[in-house]
Amino acid sequence: MTSLEDLPLRPELRGRTPYGAPQLAVRHALNTNENPYPLPPPLLADLATALADAAPGLNRYPDRDATALRADLATYLTRTSGVPVEPAQVWAANGSNEVLQQLLQTFGGSGRTALGFTPSYSMHPIISAGTATRWVDGHRRADFTIDPVRAAAQVREVAADVVFVTSPNNPTGTAVDLDTIAALYDATPGVLVVDEAYTEFARAGTPSALTLLAGRPRLVVSRTMSKAFGMAGLRLGYLAADPAVVDAVQLVRLPYHLSSLTQAAARTALAHTDALLATVDAVKAERDRIVAALPGLGLTSVPSDANFVLFGRFADAHAAWQALLDRDVLVRDVGLPGWLRVTAGTPEETDAFLTALGEIAADHRTTEGDSSS
Structure with missing residues (x-):
């Protein structure tokens, strides 16, 4: 059997x-x-x-330029953010991953460097490697926040x-x-990409980086229809920036990168924005x-503006992950010592998760002073 070692793979991918x-x-x-709620019947009929x-x-x-779709996306962003966004800015x-790839193909590449504040979205360094862009891990505080200075x-x-700045950050x-985003923009002559895949789930009063676009031609805000819109299978991402x-x-x-069917489906979904986003409050709850x-289970979490929760602390996060899996609950081991991530699902899914977690927490959580925490 031929293995990757037998192929003339690029060195940085080995x-x-x-x-x-x-x-x-x-x-x-x-x-x-994922958004756990199925698409509403009226949308399915229109689709x-x-x-x-x-x-x-x-x-x-x-349509090579997806003109009508971009106009609909601009209308959505303007309506929901209060920031005027023109189709030429969209x-x-x-998927947002292709958006990010195109940005790195355009502004990164051989001899250039991308930086992101890890732990963050793991596709950022992967796409950087795929575009021959050098990757550098940025610093975060112990509580996973970014020190702007x-x-x-x-x-x-x-x-x-x-x-790259992911806001809300994934996985935390x-x-x-x-103010932090603005400081980072001022610090680089390059492009600042704010990845807002989960922004519709943010807590009340959390502004979007769209409010910073005016006067910042190197600022890019990326979004997706996979999360709040519940259209993960559609694969539709987008950006807003200077034209x-x-x-x-x-x-x-x-x-012709976006098929006719993708454009038609995305425009139909945007026509049902209110119905699709009606599930956001339920997920946030x-x-x-x-x-x-x-806290009642002796555990804690990182404050979340997304549709997921990073929770811990565990003496051995992977062992806790396996214990939950043994109870038919699959969460994400994101590779952070002591922490796991769970998606906020339906009330029934939350019941199952909390029941399983209650059964395993005492055996897997850290104790005070445990150095692994």
Whole structure:
């Protein structure tokens, strides 16, 4: 059998493993931060009609620039953020990961450096490697927050060409304040990408980095329809930035990268925004319910503005993960000593998670003074 070692693989890809959460047959899968609620029937009916209407034209290429979709996305951002966003400021692709890849193809690459404040979204360094962009881990405090002074100094020292800030952060869950984002922007002559995949779940009063776009032509805000919209299977991500950034990204995008069916489905979903986002408050309630229950089990969490909770502390996080899996509950071991991450699901899923956690917490949590915490 031929192995990777036998192939002329690029040196920086040797020894790496593909991204991916375990896909296991369990009753309660709470490890991938999906919206647990099914799409509403009126949307499903409209989707069937929209896809049927688009199907006869599949012998032709789709709208290369996704003009109508970008206009709808701009309308959504303007309506929900209060910040005027024009279609020329918006670009869409196959999931926010393709958006990030296109940004790194455009502003990163050989001889250039990307920096992100780890622990954070693990695809940032993976996509950097895939685009031959050098990766540097940024500093976080012990509580996983970013020290703006120290972080800005590191950005200047590294002379990063692309800086990633995930807000709310994945896997820790906390949003980054706008003053920190502004300080990081001022510290780099490169592009600052604020990854807002979970922003619709943020606690009340948490502003979006969209409010910082005016006058900052190197600031990019990326979003997705996978989380709050419950459209993970659609694979639709997008960015908002200065129109010049949109023009630049089109230099590297593949021709006709968004299919006619994807564009039709995304536009139909955006027409049902209110119904789709109606589940957000229900998910946030389950998130807050998990957070409130943890102290009674001798555990704690990181403050979350997302649809998940980073919780601990455990003497051996992987052993605790396995103990939950043995009870048919799959959470995410994100590789942080002492911590696990759970997606906020339906009330029934929360019940199952908290019941299982109650059964294993005493045997797996750390005790005061345990050095592993």
